[in-house]
Amino acid sequence: MTRIPSGWSRRTFLRSALATGALVVPGSGVLVGCATSGGGQEQTEGEVSDDNPLGVPTDSPLEIYIFNGGFGDKYATDVHEPMYKEKYPNAEIKHKAEVDIAGALQSRFVAGNPPDFVNNSGDGQIPLGQLVSDKQLYSLADLFDAPSWDDPSKKVRDTLVPGAVEEGTFGDTPYALHLALTIYGLWYNKALFDQHGWTPPTTWAEMTDLCKEIKGAGIAPWTYQGVHARYMTWPLLTMAAKHAGEDVLKAIDNLEEGAWAHEAIKESANALAGLKRSGFILEGTEGMDHIQAQGAWCEGKAAFVPCGSWLESEQVDVTPEGFEFAFMPEPVLSEDSALPKETLRATAGEPYVVPAAAKNPRGGLEYMRIMLSKEGARGFTEEVSSLTVVQGAADGLQLKPGLTSAQDALKTAGDNVINWRYQTWYQSMWNPGINAHIGDLLAGRMSVDEFSTACEAEAKKIRDDDSITKYTR
The missing domain is CATH 3.40.190.10 (Periplasmic binding protein-like II)
Structure with a gap:
């Protein structure tokens, strides 16, 4: 996997390549063109309908990268990906778990061929502010304004705890989904x-x-x-x-x-x-x-x-x-x-993003909509013992003593929650x-x-x- 050259900061690496519009991949001698904000990529979009409000291309592959850290990746392979596959049986899911997200993906962002969905977390996280300022992320506004998975009469944003959307918002635009509710x-x-x-x-x-x-x-x-x-x-x-x-x-x-x-x-x-x-x-x-x-x-x-x-x-x-x-x-x-x-x-934590140059960004948004369903959020909590930003998703679950203790403290705090x-x-x-x-x-x-x-x-x-x-x- 290509690494950032010694002595370069991540910002220098990404911004220098973006400024020149090209990147020489270290050790390869290959000049790679740079596509920003989706430019230079074929972005397919399916037909919008009540059953497909985000216009997902139903037979397009979906490439997913999950940070393999404290939460592991079973919540993706055992909960969310099967839900996506059930709805879109003709869509191939390409799954990859990585410990170092920047090491695995930074050069792909610069080259304009990133995955469709990234769990951008861990010590090797690519700074979100950097990705936003370099126009490398796809807006999640359509996701949060889409009908929720469970109740089409509600927007996705209205099913989440206060502050969940704002946590991933830069200026007026949401660019990151933070799923885990951390106390x-x-x-x-x-x-x-x-x-x-x-x-x-x-x-x-x-x-x-x-x-x-x-x-x-x-x-x-x-x-x-x-x-x-x-x-x-x-x-x-x-x-x-x-x-x-x-x-x-x-x-x-x-x-x-x-x-x-x-x-x-x-x-x-x-x-x-x-x-x-x-x-x-x-x-x-x-x-x-x-x-x-x-x-x-x-x-x-x-x-x-x-x-x-x-x-x-x-x-x-x-x-x-x-x-x-x-x-x-x-x-x-x-x-x-x-x-x-x-x-x-x-606060809402554990960030997930859809790259601007993704080949299937609508699939990435739909994958997030699945994560924010009651079933998707509940499965996450059961798998990794963490609360989520989806209101009521953990109701009735038998939580571990520590998580129960933290949840009780959150309820006691009421509106006295800071970040x-x-x-x-x-x-x-x-x-x-x-x-x-x-x-x-x-x-x-x-x-x-x-x-x-x-x-x-x-x-x-x-x-x-x-x-x-x-x-x-």
């Missing part, structure tokens, strides 16, 4: 807490007192995914927003000067950095990846770990008998917080940018003020780069 917070072993009589804290003062007690019992209070320190930006921003209100997050998303220097950001950063200063973090955490840190937590070496609601599914093969996954929102920094203690972050967009809009600001700095903060290599200044510099890079499209909310 973010802190996780603990309820069986361990019951054994010791520990109560999950709701304030940071309670957290500090409990950490002392946990440490006294010979257990590290916290661990985190050290190599992927971005996991700790989630409690950082959530606690800051709970402390001072959601405008803190909007300022960050809008690249406002001084957003990362807000007092709430600094207070939250100081609280998390204090875990290191107080010896509350499992020794060696800084060098652990997510598998090692979460594995140590499952072994009872640490009491808390930050993660999304995919955690239980991801740990299924290493969870000891008697372990009981339980979720809690991050504690508030003070009793007079702007948002209630129950406030949490939940931010900068990591989707400006991926380089997010990673390595802010993520590298949170790692330095937690390892004690950077003070809170230095962290704030470094994050401000990352935002300034994006703000001052005229080549990057800016978004606001």
Whole structure:
């Protein structure tokens, strides 16, 4: 598989090729023409009817790429693809599972011959903002305005939870479908807490007192995914927003000067950095990846770990008998917080896109419509133990204890649900940018003020780069 030449950033690789209209594939000596926004590709479209509202060519092949990560690809091969095949028996489905989506597909995007449907996820994700600004993605507007699979009297968009469409929208156009509904917070072993009589804290003062007690019992209070320190930006921003209100997050998303220097950001950063200063973090955490840190937590070496609601599914093969996954929102920094203690972050995640130059983009949209059916969403939840953005799809399902715990917390939060967009809009600001700095903060290599200044510099890079499209909310 062709790789990006050493020393090139993904943006340089894609934009340089697009600027010249051609790409020399490394190692091949072949000059490949570039087709953008579907140009240069034969895009067939079938007859629109009540049974085929998106005009799918019923006998055209559909090429699908699925990220082979925490969710695997069985939900595609065992649920969604059979549903598509049942409706379009003459359409051949070409399925491929990949760990590194960029490594597998970036050159195909540039060459103008991408697949019809891509699960653009994982560490090898092609930045969505980059794909959008380079006009490499097909608009999903027709999908969301199409009749839903289950009830033709409802549009697809009206069957989804609030914010689901907006999560994949850039400017006024939706370009990505985020299927998984992820709830973010802190996780603990309820069986361990019951054994010791520990109560999950709701304030940071309670957290500090409990950490002392946990440490006294010979257990590290916290661990985190050290190599992927971005996991700790989630409690950082959530606690800051709970402390001072959601405008803190909007300022960050809008690249406002001084957003990362807000007092709430600094207070939250100081609280998390204090875990290191107080010896509350499992020794060696800084060098652990997510598998090692979460594995140590499952072994009872640490009491808390930050993660999304995919955690239980991801740990299924290493969870000891008697372990009981339980979720809690991050504690508030003070009793007079702007948002209630129950406030949490939940967002549509796991992005799926249809490339602009796909040969069968209408088939890609129809595949998404299937995913957003009750049957498709329910099958996803059953297969990967994750909620979806489809309203009511999980009703009646016997969910695992951890997922049930997270879902209960979401119901308790009600309208007090927050999210931010900068990591989707400006991926380089997010990673390595802010993520590298949170790692330095937690390892004690950077003070809170230095962290704030470094994050401000990352935002300034994006703000001052005229080549990057800016978004606001």
